Amino acid sequence: MTNSLRITGVRITPVAFRDPALLNAVGVHEPYALRAIVEVDTGEGLVGLGETYADEGHLRRLRAAADTLTGMDVYALGAMHSKVAEALAGDDGAAGSGLTGMITTSSAVDRVFSPFEVACLDLQGKAAGRPVSDLLGGAVRDSVPFSAYLFYKWAGHPGGEPDDWGAALDPDAVVAQARRMITEYGFTAVKLKGGVRPPEEEIEAVLALREALPGVPLRLDPNAAWSVPTSVAVARRLEGVLEYLEDPTPGLAGMAEVARQTSIPLATNMCVVAFEHLAPAVRQGAVQVVLSDHHYWGGLHRSKQLSGICDTFGMGLSMHSNSHLGISLAAMTHLAAATPHLTYACDTHWPWKTEEVVEPGVLEFTDGSVQVPKGPGLGVELDRDALARLHEQYLRCGQRNRDDTGYMKRTDPGYEKKSPRW
Numbered sequence: 001m002t003n004s005l006r007i008t009g010v011r012i013t014p015v016a017f018r019d020p021a022l023l024n025a026v027g028v029h030e031p032y033a034l035r036a037i038v039e040v041d042t043g044e045g046l047v048g049l050g051e052t053y054a055d056e057g058h059l060r061r062l063r064a065a066a067d068t069l070t071g072m073d074v075y076a077l078g079a080m081h082s083k084v085a086e087a088l089a090g091d092d093g094a095a096g097s098g099l100t101g102m103i104t105t106s107s108a109v110d111r112v113f114s115p116f117e118v119a120c121l122d123l124q125g126k127a128a129g130r131p132v133s134d135l136l137g138g139a140v141r142d143s144v145p146f147s148a149y150l151f152y153k154w155a156g157h158p159g160g161e162p163d164d165w166g167a168a169l170d171p172d173a174v175v176a177q178a179r180r181m182i183t184e185y186g187f188t189a190v191k192l193k194g195g196v197r198p199p200e201e202e203i204e205a206v207l208a209l210r211e212a213l214p215g216v217p218l219r220l221d222p223n224a225a226w227s228v229p230t231s232v233a234v235a236r237r238l239e240g241v242l243e244y245l246e247d248p249t250p251g252l253a254g255m256a257e258v259a260r261q262t263s264i265p266l267a268t269n270m271c272v273v274a275f276e277h278l279a280p281a282v283r284q285g286a287v288q289v290v291l292s293d294h295h296y297w298g299g300l301h302r303s304k305q306l307s308g309i310c311d312t313f314g315m316g317l318s319m320h321s322n323s324h325l326g327i328s329l330a331a332m333t334h335l336a337a338a339t340p341h342l343t344y345a346c347d348t349h350w351p352w353k354t355e356e357v358v359e360p361g362v363l364e365f366t367d368g369s370v371q372v373p374k375g376p377g378l379g380v381e382l383d384r385d386a387l388a389r390l391h392e393q394y395l396r397c398g399q400r401n402r403d404d405t406g407y408m409k410r411t412d413p414g415y416e417k418k419s420p421r422w
């Protein structure tokens with residue numbers, strides 16, 4: 001006789017949390033990043049947590065899907081994926097992209113399904129008294145290494161107070177930022193978000209990092225801001241220096257051309273963002289490392305499928321992040337712990353964040369790694385006062401000036417046309 005655990009209701013709460021003036025190839029982060037917190041209720045008093053994007057189109061699709069989930073068993077994840085697909089079938093905006101800034105064609109069904117799947121895994125774990133990593137095959141590591149995610153940045157938002165990281169617009173400031181991240185969090189790998197300064201300056205910054213941090217794996221990610229010839233020229237200067245070069249140029253064909261001309265492994269979270277991109281990427285030899293992200297690959301189980309495909313075809317696996325809160329960090333940590341093929345330090349925006357919705361004490365960085373939470377489910381608890389406060393903040397700051405990613409303003413119309421800037 002099997003027990004079911006049925007969904008009695010779903011709450012979706014959009015929140016806004018402060019974000020520094022970080023720069024990337026499409027502009028500057030807004031003063032607030034948006035996320036949606038998903039709570040799945042059951043009649044048994046258990047609540048499951050998920051976290052996802054909060055742009056308006058995505059919120060609308062989340063609500064449409066949530067309405068159809070009541071009464072479903074939290075173990076019926078395959079059926080739930082189909083339900084979400086049905087719920088979105090008439091939604092024009094769901095067909096292609098909801099994330100037209102950095103990620104262009106991931107499936108809206110997978111993006112909408114993901115936070116519900118995570119919340120149901122949280123519930124399954126709570127019901128069984130086991131951590132989510134156990135539901136994914138078991139942790140193969142007790143703690144998960146993350147990389148320092150460096151950004152060129154302004155001292156503060158225009159018209160606002162400077163934040164305590166200050167400005168970072170040259171190689172010395174980038175090195176100082178890296179040193180502070182390593183001192184405070186113990187990171188053992190470093191990624192620089194590029195595509196902001198002219199390529200020659202970004203090469204200088206990477207070489208300055210190399211000199212300052214001997215032996216530390218380094219990555220550079222210009223978010224496809226460079227042409228193929230520029231990418232090849234930069235790659236040749238940084239051979240033997242970078243662990244991988246992420247998305248130097250747009251599209252699989254361009255990436256394949258760069259890959260043919262450099263020995264640096266190319267990584268992506270832009271041109272392989274859905275299952276249908278994997279076969280052409282393999283055929284063309286376009287990427288050597290895929291950055292997974294459960295928020296758009298369709299949750300934790302589907303991210304493990306991605307891992308199996310990468311393993312089979314000889315591609316490495318790393319992990320991407322956007323500005324996120326603790327529910328996402330907990331999910332990322334369980335997933336990475338239970339994914340043997342994920343051998344690179346994962347991305348995280350964590351150090352840039354000053355506000356949170358989960359209770360403190362579980363997600364701590366030691367030597368650049370986060371211990372896999374040991375409690376049942378995700379192992380994190382919602383701080384309801386903080387949730388209410390950040391929801392109020394969301395209502396005050398609204399969706400004004402935001403693009404579909406929900407958190408950044410595009411200042412470079414060239415990116416819209418997908419033409420490289422350099």
Ligand SMILES: O=C([O-])C(=O)C[C@H](O)[C@@H](O)C(=O)[O-]
Pocket residue numbers: 022023024102193221223269320321322323347
């Ligand atoms: O390529 C990446 O790593 C990202 O897309 C992560 C974020 O979007 C990053 O670029 C940011 O926060 O500006």
